[in-house]
Amino acid sequence: MPVYYLMLGAPGAGKGTQAKRLSDKIKLSHISSGDIFRDHLKRDTELGKLARDFMSRGELVPDDITIAMIRERLLQSDCADGAVLDGFPRTPAQAKHLETLIAELNGRVAKAIYIRVAKETLIKRLSGRWMCRLHGHVYHDIHNPPKTPGVCDIDGSELYQRDDDKAETVAHRINVYLEQTAPLIDYYRDRNYLIEINGEQSIDAVSSDLLAKLKQG
Numbered sequence: 138m139p140v141y142y143l144m145l146g147a148p149g150a151g152k153g154t155q156a157k158r159l160s161d162k163i164k165l166s167h168i169s170s171g172d173i174f175r176d177h178l179k180r181d182t183e184l185g186k187l188a189r190d191f192m193s194r195g196e197l198v199p200d201d202i203t204i205a206m207i208r209e210r211l212l213q214s215d216c217a218d219g220a221v222l223d224g225f226p227r228t229p230a231q232a233k234h235l236e237t238l239i240a241e242l243n244g245r246v247a248k249a250i251y252i253r254v255a256k257e258t259l260i261k262r263l264s265g266r267w268m269c270r271l272h273g274h275v276y277h278d279i280h281n282p283p284k285t286p287g288v289c290d291i292d293g294s295e296l297y298q299r300d301d302d303k304a305e306t307v308a309h310r311i312n313v314y315l316e317q318t319a320p321l322i323d324y325y326r327d328r329n330y331l332i333e334i335n336g337e338q339s340i341d342a343v344s345s346d347l348l349a350k351l352k353q354g
């Protein structure tokens with residue numbers, strides 16, 4: 138039976154970093170909706186063209202577009218055993234569709250992992266964040282600096298600052314999160330899927346808390 142882990146938390150909470158680590162550990166594909174959109178943007182596909190303006194304004198891409206994209210992705214063979222979903226669902230409508238899709242696939246949600254971080258911390262983190270051009274590896278000026286400034290430790294590609302990590306857009310993205318995505322925390326808590334992790338710790342401490350809580354079930 139395919140199993141799905143859902144990462145919840147604000148932009149800058151560390152979802153992507155923790156999702157990558159978890160997916161390596163439990164050997165499930167890491168599916169990041171933001172990474173898929175950025176890949177389409179880079180390749181200038183039809184989907185990329187549809188998503189571009191929403192993304193650059195720090196808005197959510199409309200549900201119908203996002204849901205169709207994730208549905209297609211989860212039907213691919215590398216997701217046959219399930220996936221770690223990072224950045225999806227982000228609205229109640231997306232959560233409902235995901236439930237239907239997982240039922241169609243005869244799967245189940247294992248856990249929804251909420252990484253909790255205060256708003257002030259998010260702003261600091263996002264404005265110091267850098268990403269590599271080739272694979273989207275993430276760095277931070279203070280918390281996780283690359284060995285050579287401007288160069289990815291892992292694949293040697295150039296680091297850049299995402300357009301939507303610029304100061305004006307960051308505040309807006311956090312507000313969009315609070316309005317549209319934060320209600321999902323209660324949604325999954327009510328269904329007994331939620332585990333909550335203090336995201337204000339080091340990357341390693343967050344990972345070990347997360348694994349410990351998953352073990353407890």
Ligand code: AMP
Pocket residue numbers: 148170171172174191192193195196197198199203223224225226227228231301310
């Ligand atoms: P992220 O890398 O997860 O911060 O996503 C970057 C941007 O992609 C977001 O600000 C949205 O514009 C778009 N995006 C990613 N995931 C979703 C989603 N589940 N629903 C709508 N828009 C999304």
